[in-house]
Amino acid sequence: MVDAVKTVAVYSLGGTIAMTTDPATGGVVPALSAFDLLAAIPGLSEHGIDLHVHDFRRLPGASLTFDDLTDLRAAIDKTLSGGDVDGIVITQGTDTIEETAFFLDIHHGHEQPVIVTGAMRSPIMAGPDGPANLYAAVLAAADPQLRGAGVLVVLNDEIHTAHHVRKSHTTSPAAFTSPGAGPVGRVAENRVRLAAPLPRRSDPLALPSHDARVGLYTVSLGDDGTLLDAWDGRCDGLVVAAFGVGHVPQRLVESLERLAARIPVVLASRIGNGPVLTGTYGFPGSEKDLINRGLIPADHLGPYQARLLLQALLAQDADRETITKKFTVFER
Incomplete structure (x- = not known):
């Protein structure tokens, strides 16, 4: 029996994977289209995967905005709602891959996997x-084992969840x-090999209805609070990247x-690996003290992901109780 043809939609956003030399500056800049990227991959056509290509943006990863990602999310939703696509691949700059993946994941409500890759x-x-990463990403997007897994990141033949x-x-x-967790699988011999259970899915958030400004403040040795006070009145929410398990x-x-x-x-940890505690230390500025003063613990979410989740919730006018409950959903 011949396997049914799989269909994968590829959205290119730019980044190192799509860069060539700019004669004017001598540096590399995004210039290659999604068609160019796919044409550079040997052997991909042998897998019988039908590719729908979308040259969506040509930007460095550092220049992507919330508007870009909101537009991308809407385009993906429209593509997947048609029901004839088995998975999505996104190529972009690696500077912001972990943020793009998490942003898309908290809004993803389809069974088809979304794979983010770059170079x-x-x-x-x-x-x-880039060619090897895109090759592995396309195979992963077409693999039925990853249905229901949400948004994943595939580079260096490893499959990582958006949360980790x-x-x-x-x-x-x-x-x-994926500090503290490791990859959930690898791509080897042209197929996905899972090494861990797929992540637990939570209900997707609706796309933002309005803008919300969320600041990120990183605590450092000798911090006197002057820069912290500068955030007052300038943001709708704030994430504090604290020392260790949540200390300032x-x-x-x-x-x-x-x-x-x-x-x-x-309250997040600037370490990016391990949880913010809630009841171990009791000195002024400890995690227990700060939570008692009204701060919301981020649990295992790193500061960048915590900022994205808080921004998404505030953009839907979520109250403090809803925000606090939503952060507990992301416990490992």
Whole structure:
């Protein structure tokens, strides 16, 4: 029996995977289309996968905006609602892959998987990894094992969930890791090999109905709170990337309490691996003290993901109780 033909829609946003040399500057810039990227992959046509190609943006990953991702989410939703596509692949710059993946995941309400990929080496470098990453991403998007998995990141033949993946190196082709969890699988011998259960899915959030500004404040040694006070009145919500399990200098406590009385303030860890605690330490500026003063613990979510979740909730006018409950959904 011949396997049914699978259909995968590919959306290209730009990034290193699509970059070539700019004669004017000598540096690389996004220039290749989605068609160019797919044409550079040997052997892909042998798998009988029907590709629907969308040249969506040509931007560095660092220049993507909420508007770009909201438009992408709407385009994906329209494509998947038709029912004749088995999966989605997105190519983009690696600078913001972990944020794009998480943003899309919290809004994803379809069974078909969405695979985000990119490249650490541009096409003009020796040993570019873009073709191999895109090849693996297309195979993953077409694989029925990943139905219901939400949004995943595939690079270096590894499959990572949107909740856990981090870019952990500036240049290595193996830059993407899932601290504390590891990849859920790999692509080998042209098929997906799962190594862990697929992530638990939560109800998707609706797309934003209006803008919401969420700040990110990273605590550092010797912090006197001056820069923290500068956020007052300038944002609708704030994420604090605290020391360790959720600690800040004592001199920041009163400022954070005042802010938390006016806007949602989420307590995350700047480490990006492991949970914010809720009841172990009791000194002024500890996690227990800050939660008692009104801060919302982010649990295992890193500060970048916590910012995206808080922004999405505030853009739907969620109240403090709803926000607090939603962050508990993302416990591992």
